[in-house]
Amino acid sequence: MAPHTEQLTRPAVRLRGLTRSFEGRTVLDGVDLDLPAGQFTALLGHSGSGKSTLLRAIAGIDHGVAGSGTLTAPGRVSVVFQDSRLLPWRRVLPNVLLGLDGEDAEERGRAALAEVGLGGRERAWPTELSGGEQQRAALARSLVREPELLLADEPFGALDALTRIKMRALLRRLWERHRPSVLLVTHDVDEAIVLADRVLVLEDGRIGLDLTVDRDGPHAHGGYRTRLLKALGVFEDAP
Numbered sequence: 156m157a158p159h160t161e162q163l164t165r166p167a168v169r170l171r172g173l174t175r176s177f178e179g180r181t182v183l184d185g186v187d188l189d190l191p192a193g194q195f196t197a198l199l200g201h202s203g204s205g206k207s208t209l210l211r212a213i214a215g216i217d218h219g220v221a222g223s224g225t226l227t228a229p230g231r232v233s234v235v236f237q238d239s240r241l242l243p244w245r246r247v248l249p250n251v252l253l254g255l256d257g258e259d260a261e262e263r264g265r266a267a268l269a270e271v272g273l274g275g276r277e278r279a280w281p282t283e284l285s286g287g288e289q290q291r292a293a294l295a296r297s298l299v300r301e302p303e304l305l306l307a308d309e310p311f312g313a314l315d316a317l318t319r320i321k322m323r324a325l326l327r328r329l330w331e332r333h334r335p336s337v338l339l340v341t342h343d344v345d346e347a348i349v350l351a352d353r354v355l356v357l358e359d360g361r362i363g364l365d366l367t368v369d370r371d372g373p374h375a376h377g378g379y380r381t382r383l384l385k386a387l388g389v390f391e392d393a394p
């Protein structure tokens with residue numbers, strides 16, 4: 156069954172009893188979730204727990220997948236994947252502008268590229284960019300659409316450790332500036348804590364843990380890490 160998606164004037168996600176299954180195997184088993192406007196949320200879970208399935212459902216790109224429940228999402232949604240998905244036969248700026256209307260589109264595209272640190276690379280081909288630069292271009296392509304909701308499916312998963320650190324900082328900076336709601340799917344507990352204000356753990360087809368990260372509160376990074384690892388069944392001090 157197709158998801159019931161209606162456009163809202165305010166950017167927020169609301170899921171009620173969302174189910175999705177593949178070949179009779181239930182992956183999402185009645186997910187209830189609200190994502191308030193402007194919140195940065197990370198989604199953790201074991202491999203195969205259904206994180207991408209949930210993200211694709213919210214993005215409205217899971218046509219043909221069996222399921223039920225209600226889903227409300229904002230009108231302007233951008234999605235970033237692990238690979239940049241830039242069209243190799245188009246230069247960087249046209250990639251960013253793809254499908255964008257308006258007289259000021261080019262100006263906005265250039266500004267977005269400058270914002271992600273790719274000013275001056277507008278005429279480069281995607282293959283001339285490093286992996287990190289390609290992901291920067293993908294972020295520019297997302298942000299130029301001024302999304303109310305940014306869905307990111309392991310956007311830094313294929314990058315080296317140093318580039319990943321820089322890209323995390325960039326994403327947080329862009330979020331602070333533009334304030335879309337963000338749902339970041341990641342395998343990386345530390346990435347989730349460093350970036351997000353709320354961390355969810357998907358478990359047995361539902362949200363098993365819903366943790367608020369209070370940066371100004373008394374809890375240190377390590378405390379959140381231990382709780383999240385425990386929810387994921389990882390006990391670091393076990394032999």
Ligand SMILES: Nc1ncnc2c1ncn2[C@@H]1O[C@H](COP(=O)(O)OP(=O)(O)OP(=O)(O)O)[C@@H](O)[C@H]1O
Nearest residue numbers: 177178182200201202203204205206207208209342
């Ligand atoms: N199109 C599909 N057809 C059949 N099964 C699918 C399809 N998409 C996902 N699945 C199955 O649904 C389950 C959840 O997949 P999903 O990709 O959502 O998990 P995930 O938590 O994102 O995993 P990972 O962290 O490894 O990317 C998996 O068992 C997967 O094989």
